[in-house]
Amino acid sequence: MTPCAVTTGFFTLGKCGQMAVAGCPACGRAVCADHLADGGLCPECAAARNRFGHPAAAAAARRRTYRQRQSQYYGDTVYYSGFDDYDRAAFEPGAAADQDYLDDGDDALVDS
């Protein structure tokens, strides 16, 4: 197995070490699936070309994968959606919603 050679960590740095799936076409370093950036580049070469990924993107993707896996495992359809009480509070009937919207209980979220 070729380990991923991308440097990771915030305070204590180290090599990622996961199984590499590609080589960066610019610098030749081995890169794993998690660190593969746009155009198959490693994160540093991608950054050098101004292709910065949003810092939250990777976390969001991991969160998504986790929830999807759990959702399937537990057979819970909406496990994925992950809304909490704070999210729900804004959708209570008394939560400053357009009152006329509530009158005839029309639930359509979108109209063509």
Add this chain to the structure above:
Amino acid sequence: MHRAAYLAFDRFPSAKGSAVHIRHMAAELFDRYGGGLLCVLGGGELPAYQREGGVEIVRFTDVVPNLLDRAEAFSRWAADRLAPHRDTLEICHVRDPWGALPALSTGARLVYEANGLPSVELPYHWPLAAPSTLSKIRELEEHCLQESDAVVVPSRVILKAVTDRGAGPDRVHLVPNGADPVPADVPRPPTAPGRYVIYVGALQPWQGVDVLLRAFARLADLTDLTLVVCSSVSPARARPLRRLAERLGVRIQWEHQIPHADVAAWLAHAELSVAPLTAGPRNLDQGCSPIKVWESMAAGTAVVASDLPVIREVLGDHGRLVPPDRPAELARAIRVLLEYPDACRDLGERARRHVEDGFTWKHARARLADVYDRVEAH
């Protein structure tokens, strides 16, 4: 046991444009697969269960006050309805994330018909929805769009919005809405006023009905002209606009929740049809394909509409475009067209031919059938 299912977190049937859309899209799906399961919202007088030939219609009728709870309860309920058909289900057609989640868990192919995006539309009705909540809803949309085998969109604007959310461009297909041709001899509605300009549709803020009322106030000198508003929502929800109309002294006739079959006659006998959509994120970033515009064109009635990319796509040069959110400009355009009835008639005729030549529901269904062909081939 069904091979196909259509899921929508919408009440069906209803007087809204979304219901017209569901009717045609679901009909194509069920014709193709010899019936199927339709999971929609119920309420009012609608039965919780119906069987129409090979089509089984089940309606979610639980009373759940919180919208997010209701959406999730719908998803769980739909998952239970789909479970017995898991072995035979080949395709699920959905309109929103709440339908897509249970469909994804079946393993059947998924066609996501993106007419709108809750992350864009919800804040209009629920102003307290936090940005973090909306980003979670957006994340949910992204997940469902990315997992779909095909995404069907009614306009190029929403095509861009869904590709921005990660739907692969090769899986996104444009299927514009349409309208059925209106017979030339359709009788005049008995309660129709002499000369009238018409607005048909719902009354959400993005529809710009307030702009139309303000424009109409500038046409007070045309004493034989009435504004007819065929509202797809109840009088209670029209209250703020009714108050505005009273304050402006507009000559207006309200028609609420008239059956869809009767709308064509109202459109066909109008001098003009107006679609005053506003230039907000809902219309500019998310996009739409307003059925009111398609149906006005099919009725051969000239359309005056806001100059927005989504309208230009539908109307092209077969109608009169005016800058959005500008009552004075809208009033001027209406006045000019009323003063040149020949030009107005010609515009309407050209619009009708344009719809007949390529944008009837038959055409839309043929385009959807192509999408199903492609999904099946993969």
